[in-house]
Amino acid sequence: MQIIFQQIINGLSLGSIYALLALGYTMVYGIIKLINFAHGDIYMLGAFWGFYVINEWHFNFIAALLSSMVIGAISGVTIEYFAYRPLRHSPRITALITAIGVSYLLENGMSYSFSSNTRSFPQVIKQHSFDVGGVLISNIQILILVTSCVLMVLLQVIIKKTKMGKAMRAVSVDADAAELVGININHTISFTFALGSALAGAAGVLIGLYYNSIDPLMGMTPGIKAFIAAVLGGIGSVPGAAVGGFLIGVLETFFQAIGLSAYKDAVVYVVLIAILLILPAGIFGKNVKEKV
Amino acid sequence: MLTVNDLSVNYGVINAVKKVSFEIDEGEIVSLIGSNGAGKTTILKTISGLLRPKNGEITYLGTNIKRHGAPRIVAEGISQVPEGRHIFPGMSVKENLQMGAFLIKNKAKIKANLDEIFERFPILKDRINQDAATLSGGEQQMLAMARALMAKPKLILLDEPSMGLSPIFINEIFDIIQKINQQGTTVLLIEQNAKKALSISDRAYVLASGEVKMTGSGKELLANVEVQKAYLGG
Ligand SMILES: Nc1ncnc2c1ncn2[C@@H]1O[C@H](COP(=O)(O)OP(=O)(O)OP(=O)(O)O)[C@@H](O)[C@H]1O
Ligand SMILES: [Mg+2]
Numbered sequence: 001m002q003i004i005f006q007q008i009i010n011g012l013s014l015g016s017i018y019a020l021l022a023l024g025y026t027m028v029y030g031i032i033k034l035i036n037f038a039h040g041d042i043y044m045l046g047a048f049w050g051f052y053v054i055n056e057w058h059f060n061f062i063a064a065l066l067s068s069m070v071i072g073a074i075s076g077v078t079i080e081y082f083a084y085r086p087l088r089h090s091p092r093i094t095a096l097i098t099a100i101g102v103s104y105l106l107e108n109g110m111s112y113s114f115s116s117n118t119r120s121f122p123q124v125i126k127q128h129s130f131d132v133g134g135v136l137i138s139n140i141q142i143l144i145l146v147t148s149c150v151l152m153v154l155l156q157v158i159i160k161k162t163k164m165g166k167a168m169r170a171v172s173v174d175a176d177a178a179e180l181v182g183i184n185i186n187h188t189i190s191f192t193f194a195l196g197s198a199l200a201g202a203a204g205v206l207i208g209l210y211y212n213s214i215d216p217l218m219g220m221t222p223g224i225k226a227f228i229a230a231v232l233g234g235i236g237s238v239p240g241a242a243v244g245g246f247l248i249g250v251l252e253t254f255f256q257a258i259g260l261s262a263y264k265d266a267v268v269y270v271v272l273i274a275i276l277l278i279l280p281a282g283i284f285g286k287n288v289k290e291k292v
Numbered sequence: 293m294l295t296v297n298d299l300s301v302n303y304g305v306i307n308a309v310k311k312v313s314f315e316i317d318e319g320e321i322v323s324l325i326g327s328n329g330a331g332k333t334t335i336l337k338t339i340s341g342l343l344r345p346k347n348g349e350i351t352y353l354g355t356n357i358k359r360h361g362a363p364r365i366v367a368e369g370i371s372q373v374p375e376g377r378h379i380f381p382g383m384s385v386k387e388n389l390q391m392g393a394f395l396i397k398n399k400a401k402i403k404a405n406l407d408e409i410f411e412r413f414p415i416l417k418d419r420i421n422q423d424a425a426t427l428s429g430g431e432q433q434m435l436a437m438a439r440a441l442m443a444k445p446k447l448i449l450l451d452e453p454s455m456g457l458s459p460i461f462i463n464e465i466f467d468i469i470q471k472i473n474q475q476g477t478t479v480l481l482i483e484q485n486a487k488k489a490l491s492i493s494d495r496a497y498v499l500a501s502g503e504v505k506m507t508g509s510g511k512e513l514l515a516n517v518e519v520q521k522a523y524l525g526g
Contacts, residue, residue, distance in 0.1 A: 177378035
């Protein structure tokens with residue numbers, strides 16, 4: 001029983017990071033129907049920024065987190081502006097291939113400029129664990145969970161209550177109608193990239209703290225897993241991405257715990273195949289019917 | 293108020309609108325009628341800034357607006373109710389209406405507009421918190437018109453507001469159009485239901501394959517034999 005709780009705690013910590021990433025995939029997909037394969041690399045940029053400012057400028061955790069969210073947002077908006085915006089009216093496959101290109105550019109660009117070595121992430125917060133009835137919970141895990149939940153609640157508030165959030169939803173469901181009420185599509189898309197990429201930047205710092213190690217290719221696998229989490233939740237659905245992220249995290253940790261570490265990634269891909277076969281719209285996705 | 297001069301619009305190489313000219317004076321109801329594919333929707337979308345013209349001028353209150361984007365045109369006082377309603381699914385009736393006032397900053401003003409809308413469309417008030425996607429077709433049409441009115445436009449562009457509605461609802465929609473007009477909003481109306489449209493229009497233009505074929509007052513066109521043959525079912 002304790003083992004199960006332990007794995008749930010571990011799974012939720014990892015899952016909350018996937019959830020933060022999955023939110024970016026789902027929001028961007030919702031608004032421009034693009035699977036932004038470069039999203040995982042923004043998370044890598046966030047981690048490297050955190051690494052840099054903690055080591056060089058002695059930022060504390062909060063400052064590192066917030067500043068890498070800003071860096072994430074700037075990167076996301078810049079990528080959209082230069083790489084995706086010119087292709088807005090091109091076939092979707094063109095933008096998709098461009099996204100893969102941007103991803104390679106960031107990965108190899110970082111490797112080339114700063115070497116592809118794995119670095120150990122500075123521990124801004126000293127790790128210690130609490131024993132709760134035999135289940136070990138570290139302060140870092142609590143920090144990850146709390147930070148992710150705060151960010152997700154904040155995101156939800158932005159989407160539901162603010163004007164820009166409403167504009168995002170309007171553009172997602174009907175871009176022409178949104179323009180006809182006066183919404184600026186370009187600003188709204190930039191805003192969406194900024195939000196999603198800020199979450200990825202935050203996730204980068206959190207994973208650095210959790211796993212202690214970062215490298216220029218660190219975004220690839222988590223990026224794909226977060227994408228699967230978004231598909232599992234129903235791509236385009238914000239609560240779906242959060243739930244999907246937690247589920248994938250827990251699933252992966254369980255497979256690791258029962259001694260199938262070698263298969264923990266494979267199992268996530270099996271999930272993808274299974275959803276596509278059984279529940280193509282995902283848990284929260286709906287098949288939208290239009291009334292004529 | 294609005295003058296369209298020699299307007300041509302292309303979709304790629306397809307020339308959907310060919311040198312169309314017409315004008316609307318302040319306070320009028322003007323109709324564009326014509327069969328499917330005549331280019332009516334294309335003209336409206338070009339006025340509202342969703343499409344860019346290939347040639348020609350669109351002058352609104354003295355300024356050439358053909359290069360202005362849709363949000364700017366809304367701000368300048370032209371609102372379009374698109375063909376097929378295009379309400380925002382997943383948002384409540386109230387949220388849809390609030391989106392209509394997206395460019396209005398003053399909260400008290402939005403509230404006042406909303407109250408005014410609910411007075412004119414009591415059906416919407418009863419369904420204020422319902423998901424707009426679950427409204428009936430007629431209710432969605434009302435919502436689409438109400439959403440456009442939330443921006444307090446000087447000129448409203450209506451694209452087939454009676455499409456797919458029952459006769460009673462159609463009468464109601466046409467009543468509303470006349471009331472909106474009496475309260476000072478100029479109306480550009482596109483309709484398949486030519487008889488009804490002509491009967492409430494000050495003037496109308498008949499379009500066919502992207503060109504203006506005929507023009508006159510609503511009464512004249514209703515009485516015109518050719519128009520009767522082509523658009524009024526004999
Ligand atoms: N996005 C598009 N791409 C290519 N051609 C288009 C596009 N939209 C419209 N057309 C063509 O332009 C012509 C005019 O279309 P438009 O929608 O303006 O007609 P309409 O008069 O509004 O017809 P209806 O009464 O059926 O709504 C049609 O031949 C149509 O096929
Ligand atoms: Mg049309």
